[in-house]
Amino acid sequence: xxxxxxxxxxxxxxxxxxxxxxxxxxxxxxxxxxxxxxxxxxxxxxxxxxxxxxxxxxxxxxxxxxxxxxxxxxxxxxxxxxxxxxxxxxxxxxxxxxxxxxxxxxxxxxxxxxxxxxxxxxxxxxxxxxxxxxxxxxxxxxxxxxxxxxxxxxxxxxxxxxxxxxxxxxxxxxxxxxxxxxxxxxxxxxxxxxxxxxxxxxxxxxxxxxxxxxxxxxxxxxxxxxxxxxxxxxxxxxxxxxxxxxxxxxxxxxxxxxxxxxxxxxxxxxxxxxxxxxxxxxxxxxxxxxxxxxxxxxxxxxxxxxxxxxxxxxxxxxxxxxxxxxxxxxxxxxxxxxxxxxx
Amino acid sequence: xxxxxxxxxxxxxxxxxxxxxxxxxxxxxxxxxxxxxxxxxxxxxxxxxxxxxxxxxxxxxxxxxxxxxxxxxxxxxxxxxxxxxxxxxxxxxxxxxxxxxxxxxxxxxxxxxxxxxxxxxxxxxxxxxxxxxxxxxxxxxxxxxxxxxxxxxxxxxxxxxxxxxxxxxxxxxxxxxxxxxxxxxxxxxxxxxxxxxxxxxxxxxxxxxxxxxxxxxxxxxxxxxxxxxxxxxxxxxxxxxxxxxxxxxxxxxxxxxxxxxxxxxxxxxxxxxxxxxxxxxxxxxxxxxxxxxxxxxxxxxxxxxxxxxxxxxxxxxxxxxxxxxxxxxxxxxxxxxxxxxxx
DNA sequence: ACGTCGGCTGTTAGCGCTAGCATTAACAGA
DNA sequence: TCTGTTAATGCTAGCGCTAACAGCCGACGT
Numbered sequence: 001x002x003x004x005x006x007x008x009x010x011x012x013x014x015x016x017x018x019x020x021x022x023x024x025x026x027x028x029x030x031x032x033x034x035x036x037x038x039x040x041x042x043x044x045x046x047x048x049x050x051x052x053x054x055x056x057x058x059x060x061x062x063x064x065x066x067x068x069x070x071x072x073x074x075x076x077x078x079x080x081x082x083x084x085x086x087x088x089x090x091x092x093x094x095x096x097x098x099x100x101x102x103x104x105x106x107x108x109x110x111x112x113x114x115x116x117x118x119x120x121x122x123x124x125x126x127x128x129x130x131x132x133x134x135x136x137x138x139x140x141x142x143x144x145x146x147x148x149x150x151x152x153x154x155x156x157x158x159x160x161x162x163x164x165x166x167x168x169x170x171x172x173x174x175x176x177x178x179x180x181x182x183x184x185x186x187x188x189x190x191x192x193x194x195x196x197x198x199x200x201x202x203x204x205x206x207x208x209x210x211x212x213x214x215x216x217x218x219x220x221x222x223x224x225x226x227x228x229x230x231x232x233x234x235x236x237x238x239x240x241x242x243x244x245x246x247x248x249x250x251x252x253x254x255x256x257x258x259x260x261x262x263x264x265x266x267x268x269x270x271x272x273x274x275x276x277x278x279x280x281x282x283x284x285x286x287x288x289x290x291x292x293x294x295x296x297x298x299x300x301x302x303x304x305x306x307x308x309x310x311x312x313x314x315x316x317x318x319x320x321x322x323x324x325x326x327x328x329x330x331x332x333x334x335x336x337x338x339x340x341x342x343x
Numbered sequence: 344x345x346x347x348x349x350x351x352x353x354x355x356x357x358x359x360x361x362x363x364x365x366x367x368x369x370x371x372x373x374x375x376x377x378x379x380x381x382x383x384x385x386x387x388x389x390x391x392x393x394x395x396x397x398x399x400x401x402x403x404x405x406x407x408x409x410x411x412x413x414x415x416x417x418x419x420x421x422x423x424x425x426x427x428x429x430x431x432x433x434x435x436x437x438x439x440x441x442x443x444x445x446x447x448x449x450x451x452x453x454x455x456x457x458x459x460x461x462x463x464x465x466x467x468x469x470x471x472x473x474x475x476x477x478x479x480x481x482x483x484x485x486x487x488x489x490x491x492x493x494x495x496x497x498x499x500x501x502x503x504x505x506x507x508x509x510x511x512x513x514x515x516x517x518x519x520x521x522x523x524x525x526x527x528x529x530x531x532x533x534x535x536x537x538x539x540x541x542x543x544x545x546x547x548x549x550x551x552x553x554x555x556x557x558x559x560x561x562x563x564x565x566x567x568x569x570x571x572x573x574x575x576x577x578x579x580x581x582x583x584x585x586x587x588x589x590x591x592x593x594x595x596x597x598x599x600x601x602x603x604x605x606x607x608x609x610x611x612x613x614x615x616x617x618x619x620x621x622x623x624x625x626x627x628x629x630x631x632x633x634x635x636x637x638x639x640x641x642x643x644x645x646x647x648x649x650x651x652x653x654x655x656x657x658x659x660x661x662x663x664x665x666x667x668x669x670x671x672x673x674x675x676x677x678x679x680x681x682x683x684x685x686x
Numbered sequence: 687a688c689g690t691c692g693g694c695t696g697t698t699a700g701c702g703c704t705a706g707c708a709t710t711a712a713c714a715g716a
Numbered sequence: 717t718c719t720g721t722t723a724a725t726g727c728t729a730g731c732g733c734t735a736a737c738a739g740c741c742g743a744c745g746t
Contacts, residue, residue, distance in 0.1 A: 012469075012492060014731095014732060014733085015732070015733065016732085024695075024696090025695065025696050025697080026696095026732090026733080026734095027695075027696060027697080027733095027734080028694085028695060028696080030733070030734065031694095031695090031734095034734090036734095037694085037695095038692090038693055038694055038695090039693095039694070039695085040693080040694065040695090043694080043695085055486055055487060055490050057463060057466045057467050057487060057491070058467050058732090058733085059467065059469060059731090059732055059733070060467040060468050060469075060733095061404055061407045061408050061413065061468060061469055061731085061732080061733090062408055062701090062731070062732030062733040062734085063732075063733050063734070064404045064701090064733085065404045065405055065408050065701045065702065065703085065731085065732080065733070065734090066700080066701055066732075066733040066734040066735080067701085067733075067734055067735075068701065068734095068735095070404070080423060080429040080432060081426075081429040081430070081433070083424075086423040086424040086429075087424070089423060089450075090424070093450070102464060104447055104448075105447075105448050107432075107436070120400060121445060123400045124400050124401050124402065124403040125403050125404060126355075126402060126403075126404055143398055144398060144400060147398050148400070149355060230631070230634075231631035231632060231633075231634040231635050232632075232635070233632050233634065233635025233636070234631075234634040234635035235635075236635065237635055262635075263635045266635065266636070266637060270637055288573070288574035288577075289574060289575075289576050290574075291573075291574040291576065291577040292574050292575070292576025292577035292578075292579065292580055292605075292606045292609065293576070293609070294609060294613055357702060357703085358702070358703065359702085367725075367726090368725065368726050368727080369702090369703080369704095369726090370703095370704080370725070370726060370727080371724085371725060371726075373703070373704065374704095374724095374725090377704090379704095380724090380725095381722095381723055381724060381725090382724070382725085383723080383724060383725090386724080386725085401702090401703085402701090402702055402703070403703095404701090404702075404703085405701070405702030405703035405704085405731090406702080406703050406704070407703085407731090408701090408702080408703070408704090408730095408731045408732065408733085409702075409703040409704040409705080409730080409731055410703080410704055410705075410731085411704095411705095411731065
């Protein structure tokens with residue numbers, strides 16, 4: 001006997017079990033559970049009651065196959081541990097709330113091959129849309145995305161070619177702006193401290209923009225220091241110590257992110273260095289951790305929440321955005337860049 | 344004509360498209376793509392070539408329905424923004440790597456109802472296993488999990504009843520141990536500073552254990568302060584200021600997490616307070632941010648990485664663990680608890 | 687009385703894939 | 717020549733659900 005009639009707790013329930021339990025067709029049960037089509041109030045009640053007491057959980061796999069619709073949105077990001085993507089996720093979830101769409105996260109650890117396989121894996125579930133950090137992908141990944149036939153939104157960055165939609169900021173411009181503000185404030189001997197990661201393209205672009213602006217002012221970085229792994233706060237301290245030791249006459253430290261910047265700030269304060277008089281500091285991201293530091297680190301907001309929101313809106317079809325949505329981060333000078341000299 | 348023969352870029356590819364493109368049956372294509380069963384080298388090559396040039400991505404929905412197997416593991420956690428769960432995720436991913444299983448994250452924001460719906464949603468995709476933070480769930484959620492017929496691992500906490508497996512630490516014991524260490528060091532006027540969240544059961548249990556141990560020593564908290572939302576580091580400062588202001592003779596501050604503890608530490612140091620002489624401090628979690636602070640905050644490692652690993656091992660069937668795996672966090676006294684007086 | 691319309695329910699035919707055989711080809715051994 | 721064996725491939729029958737349509741029934745207009 002193939003279908004146990006009795007209460008077999010090991011047997012996975014199907015629509016048929018519910019329909020048999022309350023004497024209607026599977027179709028009617030399906031309609032009730034999805035709130036679709038007309039069902040009389042009494043039938044609806046009967047069905048819900050039966051489903052509840054049996055503990056029926058619909059099988060979305062079968063549902064998705066039959067209806068050719070999947071309420072999932074793939075979100076592919078490089079990391080969860082650096083405070084920036086969780087906020088993007090918050091923006092996404094917020095806007096997806098109530099649309100029936102659900103985000104599914106995949107993490108790539110900044111590895112292009114891993115990104116490719118995460119994308120492949122996600123596409124194989126035929127999601128309704130994809131949100132992917134960055135514009136740089138393997139050729140195969142781009143090809144898959146391009147022919148998936150669903151909305152693709154590349155986020156964070158707009159300096160490059162998007163497969164389809166893009167929502168982000170120009171990191172090159174952000175780097176440039178920061179450099180200009182630093183130069184305007186009178187700093188001249190500027191060092192860069194950042195991550196080693198070859199695939200953090202956004203950090204790379206910021207640095208490129210930064211150096212461009214320096215060059216335009218006839219300047220160049222006087223030192224640079226890289227790290228990878230470990231506690232970013234601690235690394236910020238160590239790198240700062242190394243730079244100050246190697247290049248004692250440096251007068252500005254530009255960090256590729258707020259976390260190492262915060263470490264550097266704590267180090268400078270502990271050393272009794274006059275910030276921002278003797279040395280100025282700046283980071284990037286605008287993480288709210290900075291609010292708790294003894295002094296406010298100069299930074300630029302990366303518009304993380306807003307990026308998440310706008311991307312989700314495009315997927316949900318709420319906003320019929322153009323191809324590329326550029327957001328504009330605001331420079332927050334904080335207390336670690338000295339005021340520009342009056343003209 | 345239902346099936347376009349020509350290259351229609353809008354048409355979603357199926358096994359049949361690949362099979363027609365290379366002149367074998369769908370079944371053979373399926374075998375090649377899944378590396379299952381015997382296929383001759385030449386056929387395999389032909390199939391892979393065709394799949395590659397067409398850009399075919401298998402439909403896992405159909406595959407899962409047919410094979411009754413889904414390579415997904417649901418992971419349900421309360422939040423991504425507090426540094427603790429990302430590390431758990433790392434442990435999970437690490438151990439799932441190479442098993443063919445893939446984690447899918449759902450976030451509940453510490454809301455029981457939301458947790459219930461996230462669990463429902465996940466179960467409806469018929470995952471191979473579920474990993475869920477905490478032991479407290481709605482009755483309906485517990486019931487669903489219990490009859491899902493898949494391995495369920497509740498993580499972080501072991502003070503309570505598990506649906507099935509549990510991997511975690513005893514937060515009650517952790518709170519007790521910290522209190523004992525504090526009392527042994529001679530502190531007597533102890534205050535608690537923590538989150539407001541009614542559904543952070545682990546923080547609650549730590550506090551209960553903490554107060555139990557205090558009571559056993561004839562002591563009670565002399566003050567308490569709660570917060571919710573905002574930058575934890577900043578909140579730590581503000582709460583610490585409030586407590587020191589209200590209860591000037593307090594001699595120990597016990598924080599429910601490292602982040603607010605770090606804020607408190609920075610505040611005390613900025614005020615020139617003698618730490619740990621005049622006032623001692625302790626947090627909880629062992630986040631690596633602490634390594635970068637001017638002084639090392641006392642804390643207890645929550646075994647996050649290990650919890651993720653062990654949970655994943657149970658799901659993967661690598662470890663045929665018993666029902667409950669208890670891990671034992673180590674107290675790290677750092678520099679913010681004065682050495683216990685010699686006996 | 688008849689038509690017909692709208693609300694409700696059931697039937698049929700897949701969705702794209704895979705388990706579990708059945709089939710075929712190729713060849714060795716008797 | 718025939719059989720048995722093995723490797724390679726194909727066929728059939730679903731997986732559990734839903735789109736699309738087909739019925740059925742009572743109410744209502746004329």
